[in-house]
Amino acid sequence: MEIIVQLTDQPIATSMAPPAELGNVGSWTEFRGLVRGEENGQRIRALEYEAYPAMAEGELRRLLGELSAKHPCLSARVIHRLGIVPVGEAAIYAGIASAHRAEGFALLAAFMDRLKQDVPIWKRRALPA
Amino acid sequence: MRILFFAHLKDVTGQAEVEMTTGELDAASLWQKLIATYPGLGRFRGSVRLAKNSEYVGPDARFTDADEVALIPPVSGG
Numbered sequence: 001m002e003i004i005v006q007l008t009d010q011p012i013a014t015s016m017a018p019p020a021e022l023g024n025v026g027s028w029t030e031f032r033g034l035v036r037g038e039e040n041g042q043r044i045r046a047l048e049y050e051a052y053p054a055m056a057e058g059e060l061r062r063l064l065g066e067l068s069a070k071h072p073c074l075s076a077r078v079i080h081r082l083g084i085v086p087v088g089e090a091a092i093y094a095g096i097a098s099a100h101r102a103e104g105f106a107l108l109a110a111f112m113d114r115l116k117q118d119v120p121i122w123k124r125r126a127l128p129a
Numbered sequence: 130m131r132i133l134f135f136a137h138l139k140d141v142t143g144q145a146e147v148e149m150t151t152g153e154l155d156a157a158s159l160w161q162k163l164i165a166t167y168p169g170l171g172r173f174r175g176s177v178r179l180a181k182n183s184e185y186v187g188p189d190a191r192f193t194d195a196d197e198v199a200l201i202p203p204v205s206g207g
């Protein structure tokens with residue numbers, strides 16, 4: 001499986017092109033995790049994320065590789081934003097290409113669960129509204 | 130060795146990273162030295178994982194002065 005991982009302090013594009021090599025791709029599953037306007041019952045205007053970048057990129061690649069053995073997919077592109085992310089903007093983007101939708105849905109769901117356990121990225125603080 | 134602190138552990142230690150010369154030691158000894166220097170870390174020990182050179186390691190890991198060691202508190206990405 002082709003894996004592309006990116007950490008960025010820039011906004012994540014609202015539209016992302018599917019993989020250039022469509023070949024056997026029959027499903028392009030996209031997910032964006034947005035910053036909610038409320039954190040722990042308080043209205044907020046943004047979240048600040050920090051990471052251990054070298055390890056976070058390695059863990060993202062390792063996780064995607066590991067999960068693709070169980071849920072065979074063709075490519076995965078993951079972008080995680082760092083720094084201050086305003087409410088309503090995406091903190092994470094994942095795009096999974098697969099031959100059929102079932103593998104893409106399964107890989108994406110499993111990946112997001114594992115991301116929240118193993119990848120060294122933190123919500124550093126919430127900025128009040 | 131280079132020790133990295135993240136998230137609230139930066140607030141506990143007052144810094145993002147520190148250089149320590151320890152010689153070779155195991156995880157328990159490393160924790161002892163860290164807590165002796167930064168007593169506030171003690172209460173987080175149970176929830177913090179150690180990483181050596183950007184990979185998680187278990188309690189049997191050994192560390193040298195050439196290693197980069199990170200204290201990884203519970204993550205919250207996504």
